[in-house]
Amino acid sequence: MTEAGFFGPQISRRCWTVWRRNWEVFFKTYTVNFLPPVLEPVLYLLAIGYGLGSFVGEIDGIPYVEYIAPALLSISMMNSAFFECTYSSYVRMYYMKTFDAMIATPLSIDDVIAGELLWGATRSFIYTSVMLVVLIAFGVVDLPASLLVLPFSFFAGLLFACIAMCFTAITPSIDALNYPSFLFITPMFLFSGTFFPLTVLPELVQLLAVVLLPLTQLVQVTRSLTLTTLSPLFFYSLAWIAVATVFFFLLSTWLMRRRLIV
Amino acid sequence: MEPIIEARGLTKRYGALTAVDNISFAVQPGEVFGFLGPNGAGKTTTMKMIQCVSPKTGGSLTVFGKDVDSNPREIKDLLGVLPQEANLDPEFTCIENLTTFARYFGIPPAEALSRAEELLTFVQLDEKRDVKIEKLSGGMKRRLLLARALINNPRLLVMDEPTIGLDPQGRHLIWEKLKSLQAAGNTIVLTTHYLEEAERLCNRLVIMDSGRILVEGSPEALVAEHVSNDIVETDHTPDVVSCLDRLGATYEVFGDMVQVYTDKPREVARQLFEECNPGKVFARRGSLEDVFLKLTGRKLRD
Numbered sequence: 362m363t364e365a366g367f368f369g370p371q372i373s374r375r376c377w378t379v380w381r382r383n384w385e386v387f388f389k390t391y392t393v394n395f396l397p398p399v400l401e402p403v404l405y406l407l408a409i410g411y412g413l414g415s416f417v418g419e420i421d422g423i424p425y426v427e428y429i430a431p432a433l434l435s436i437s438m439m440n441s442a443f444f445e446c447t448y449s450s451y452v453r454m455y456y457m458k459t460f461d462a463m464i465a466t467p468l469s470i471d472d473v474i475a476g477e478l479l480w481g482a483t484r485s486f487i488y489t490s491v492m493l494v495v496l497i498a499f500g501v502v503d504l505p506a507s508l509l510v511l512p513f514s515f516f517a518g519l520l521f522a523c524i525a526m527c528f529t530a531i532t533p534s535i536d537a538l539n540y541p542s543f544l545f546i547t548p549m550f551l552f553s554g555t556f557f558p559l560t561v562l563p564e565l566v567q568l569l570a571v572v573l574l575p576l577t578q579l580v581q582v583t584r585s586l587t588l589t590t591l592s593p594l595f596f597y598s599l600a601w602i603a604v605a606t607v608f609f610f611l612l613s614t615w616l617m618r619r620r621l622i623v
Numbered sequence: 624m625e626p627i628i629e630a631r632g633l634t635k636r637y638g639a640l641t642a643v644d645n646i647s648f649a650v651q652p653g654e655v656f657g658f659l660g661p662n663g664a665g666k667t668t669t670m671k672m673i674q675c676v677s678p679k680t681g682g683s684l685t686v687f688g689k690d691v692d693s694n695p696r697e698i699k700d701l702l703g704v705l706p707q708e709a710n711l712d713p714e715f716t717c718i719e720n721l722t723t724f725a726r727y728f729g730i731p732p733a734e735a736l737s738r739a740e741e742l743l744t745f746v747q748l749d750e751k752r753d754v755k756i757e758k759l760s761g762g763m764k765r766r767l768l769l770a771r772a773l774i775n776n777p778r779l780l781v782m783d784e785p786t787i788g789l790d791p792q793g794r795h796l797i798w799e800k801l802k803s804l805q806a807a808g809n810t811i812v813l814t815t816h817y818l819e820e821a822e823r824l825c826n827r828l829v830i831m832d833s834g835r836i837l838v839e840g841s842p843e844a845l846v847a848e849h850v851s852n853d854i855v856e857t858d859h860t861p862d863v864v865s866c867l868d869r870l871g872a873t874y875e876v877f878g879d880m881v882q883v884y885t886d887k888p889r890e891v892a893r894q895l896f897e898e899c900n901p902g903k904v905f906a907r908r909g910s911l912e913d914v915f916l917k918l919t920g921r922k923l924r925d
Binding site: 373375378379381382385386389457458459461462463464465466467468469622623 | 637674676677678695696697699700702704706708710711712713714715719723724726727728729775
């Protein structure tokens, strides 16, 4: 087999069989898997949206609970895809040797990684769907514009799946995955215009958040949809996500080839 | 006939380490071909190159007449792989492991299911059909791996240590299955540490050490050529050694034991008793193990 360069992942339609494997495992344990997306928004809405919100009142004329609803969706897209393609993918790759078994079939390693990434995106879609139902029930998101969050959640999830897979490809151990979780995911969770507007931050920090942080883009797009108000950064964020997804997709498959094809 | 696998000057380097060093061999259709050698000899690396999962560094390697570099998917489609490490999917039951694997080959679901059922019967795991992998014994896992390797009706089976860690019953069952697969026209390539296994199963084999092929041939021919059909073992004492020298015998010393290579074991034993004052004398057939130890030495490898 020849080693493909950065731009040459060898992907076939068979990558969906990898996706399908993860899909079937997910639904074997669906009771556990569906608990977080149902419970999480309820807890956050009650404690932060209504509890803390009663002190905050409104942000830019929007009730606080409606302000954070899209943030909860965005965080869920990020977390579900990121943790699937870091810890879970690493367990499949390193402990269960699932990837080794798969590449003994006509699947290429690129097919395997693509299948994992598509699954990470799907998981984001599933979690977001469940969570959106809860948010609609609470009446804190607009209809029908909020329904566009569903297709968006797949692509947003794909971005975070690709970023996650880069870390998985270079991590020396499963414990070392704690670094990106605490140093990358947790700060983003707080400083991406999630629970307070970026405008309260120093200008330089605002700029960095808008230019560098992927979660900022998710929040911009999702908030525009759940509030049915086009944010000035809506199209910028969509383009940012598209470009970054392509880049991190190529990077993650390339890094994985370097790790696994020896 | 065109060989199923043909390697010429095949080489694999990992940085400064040369794991496989310029080896050439050809595996013919329908034969069981063995790779023997101590740990680190390059057997597994060779298997991985044949399976198209590890790119070669140099030389040429074709499987089914196709180049491994340019046709990995086509080759892997016709290949059954039994890995050294049990990499069954722990999330699934036995039957699900087989049907999921069939899907990776693009086998339609109905066909996959009927083939999976057949294979479970073939490896005598019918009763474990809906049992999760963690509940299986080592021997059962190995048999399920064999069934999984056969899911795509492969024309070539590549097996890395097919009976590693099995009890004698489990080992004999696998041997029986491999023989029936060969009888059905399959070509099998295997690595093994068990010399008895190689002797029983292989039509031809190579012994490797430090990435090179030392010898190639049928087990019988290798025994006849490198040791002898019979071996007489006796205690290593100065008397015995000087006596054997006087008799002009071919022998080797291993620790506290002397092995005499001969085609006339009775005569040698009698001579030893009459002229050399040995302690114990023991005559047996020469084996592949003798060839292996003679060629690769007795030093421990890791």
